[in-house]
Amino acid sequence: MSNYLIKYCFSILMCFTFSVVGLMLSTPVQANTVTAVRIWPADIYTRITIEAEKPILYKMTTLKDPERVVVDVEDVDLNVVIKALSEKVSESDPYISKIRVANFKPKVVRLVVDLKGEAKPAIFTLPPAGDYKHRLVLDIYPTKDPLMAMLDERDNPPQTVDVTANNKSTQVVTLPQSTDVPSVTVDSNVAAVKIDEGAKPANTTTTNSVNAVETTSQTSQTSATLQAEVSKEVPDNKPSSKGLRQITIAIDPGHGGEDPGAIGATGSREKEITLLIAKKLKAKIDEEPNMRALLTRDGDYFIPLHMRVLKARKLQADLFISIHADAFTNPAARGSSVFALSEKGATSASARYLANKENQSDLIGGVSLNVKDPLLARTLLDLSQTATINDSLKLGKAVLGNIGEINKLHKNHVEQAGFAVLKSPDIPSILVETAFISNPDEERRLNDSAYQDKLVLSILTGIKKYFSTNPALAKTKVALD
Template identity: 90%
Template sequence: MTKYCFSKLLSFTILLSCLLLSATAEANTVTAVRIWPADIYTRITIEAEKPILYKMTTLKDPERVVVDVEDIDLNAVIKALSDKVSESDPYISKIRVANFKPKVVRLVVDLKAEAKPAIFTLTPAGDYKHRLVLDIYPTKDPLMAMLDERDNPLQAADVATNNKAAQVVTLPQSTDVPTVTVDNNTVAVVKVDEGAKAVNTTATTTTGNVVDSTPQTSSVSPQNDTVKDNLENKPSTKGLRQITIAIDPGHGGEDPGAIGATGSREKEITLLIAKKLKAKIDEEPGMRALLTRDGDYFIPLHMRVLKARKLQADLFISIHADAFTNPAARGSSVFALSEKGATSASARYLAKKENESDLIGGVSLNVKDPLLARTLLDLSQTATINDSLKLGKAVLGNIGEINKLHKHHVEQAGFAVLKSPDIPSILVETAFISNPDEERRLNDSAYQDKLVLSILTGIKKYFSTNPALAKTKIALD
């Protein structure tokens, strides 16, 4: 009997050991990888079944970022990351994926120029599992560069002249001259095997290795061409300063927004409408528009606010397409910020859902932005909110002429994207994308044009009784 019990105990112990070893040996599984390239930054996302352990290092000469993903298998999904790099990506030239050691997969991200990486993990949100996010930012924010050019035209002209002087000139091998003139500037020539080239040297800086880096708060901005268009002076009505309107297409990139009955994605609808609204505003004398995003990439909610403030916008209009569990829900709505709570349960629900965009789109909860804290703690927003309500009423009245209104008054709630203390801001829910009929209309170009004209008419009506005041330069540093 004792021998039998001992045998059973031994068998149980062996079985338990095997189970424990099997559980220990089971590595994390990558289920999806994505790359979102844009001029403002490029995002790499790795999605897995379990929390992702990682270590990041930055290397120089050449510029690259090395990420070791621990306790993970080198499966076909993560291998495919290399194939997702676009030739037009402004920051990444290629990605190499291989086993560094057992259960450790190494990603080597070769960069086209010096950049600022930010890495962080996200817990499951929306339809996503655990994610590791690597953002590659430029060392110089394109938006700030354009603002510097606008504010310091003489300095910008000097830079342009120096850039011309530094261009490379190739000469025949038989040429034997110490200098060459380019656009009235003399530059040195150095002989090389294939001929002679004009050479301009610049100093480089070297940064140390970064391990387990937390994300750096970086101001994201529109693509360079868009920023240039926004900052160029265009003919305006004599005696009136130019009015600037920030248009914010909701969602983007990792955050698709609401999904329609036939698969339409809110992020795509809002971008189409926002671009059309920008074009119409730019046609108006004395008015110009800028987009918080002009492509399919994600921007945190607070950065949309800060971008509008940096460009000293007179108005901020966020474009969305609502969704509800009941497909019969329909109608357009306009919302403004509330300091005292939502004006209805539906407004509270919508604000909560829209504010979750940061979790779905991918913002580390560890990021602390002192400027944002000061902005949101500014309790002198009463006048701005009153102006937002006036703007919202003007826009809502005109939208009501082309579509049924969900509510016949401007509602209020704590939308994070509307929390600018000095810019009248509204959120326009153009229609319910979850309603099949309204989803069809939102995808119709003719209806989009009518919608855009109704919003523009509301904007002009607002300014007819609330003229834009002179803007003082905002200190954001």
């Protein structure tokens, strides 16, 4: 009898359990919803971003002949937003020819990214940042970074480089063995040539986000084309009439791509203003006989902060100038300001606030958390930056003084804080907040070409003033490798 009771109770319990489990299974679990898709094509790399309400689950595989990247986005419905990804591919995209979007199976959307040639994909997710929700980021990089290849070659140069191009004669330039004189000018503006669509893809591409992201830079030009472009710009190694060597200035237009920076009341975006001003500054500097300028980015794409530093160092820049436009909750805040790095905390609460805000660029622009740059970490740990910071302060003072003649100053001295982009241990670096984009009057001025010209001229005058008292000596660079 008791056995019967136990069996009876057990069957009731099992019935109940199965019913509960059955109920749980039949309750529809809300799938994730894709809310936005974006593509940022650039010579340096193309980024595809998928944004959704919840963390995005995915699987990526690569296929050859022809080259494709296949990404299965899981637990999502095929909605109009994700479908629109196909239409967002630009014909001029250096890497992507087409994206096909379809349901692979229920709740799994398959993206097939058809590539124009061999490329290196990197995929990672990002937690919510800025105005963004959860993101899945797929970056398509060139397999060999032409800029870094050129720079490596410069570090171990061949005896001669024939710059004969287009059947014209005849100049052969000998590249110097010494790195004291910058021997190669690599101008990001020369990047123009795309991967040959007919090019036969070569070996297999695997998923290695660390390598892919760390080798970021530049274009999809064939190395031969880049060689020609660079060779054209090999500077005259003769000393100038004043006996000075050529000075290289890295200009860093803040933000870009996924990271718009601050946005003004009428919709001006900091990333666009900074690029405009940086390009103008580059043009003015290039007109100077002993100077040349290089941009850390020349289009609307994102570069991690440490990559900006690394690029300037690889190019052996003498100065680094990061261009920004300030913003504050109070639209009355106005004026230009100049900042340098601090190793020992910020010089004011507002400088600390600003550095934190600017350092969020990586979170908003999107950097894989797997990618930490060991090089940068090492140089920052090992080297005192005191001497460089002193030079940065002198440069900042000279620039601030000149900007003060064309705009009200927010602070009349150079402030310091822990700006990640100013952390070159051996390049005097400043960050210029050109004006407040959040101030309607200054937003208008930032969009005014005549004001931009005046601003650029005042920065250049400041740079020249700095060099008049701090001549550019032969550089003793910190080893990079």
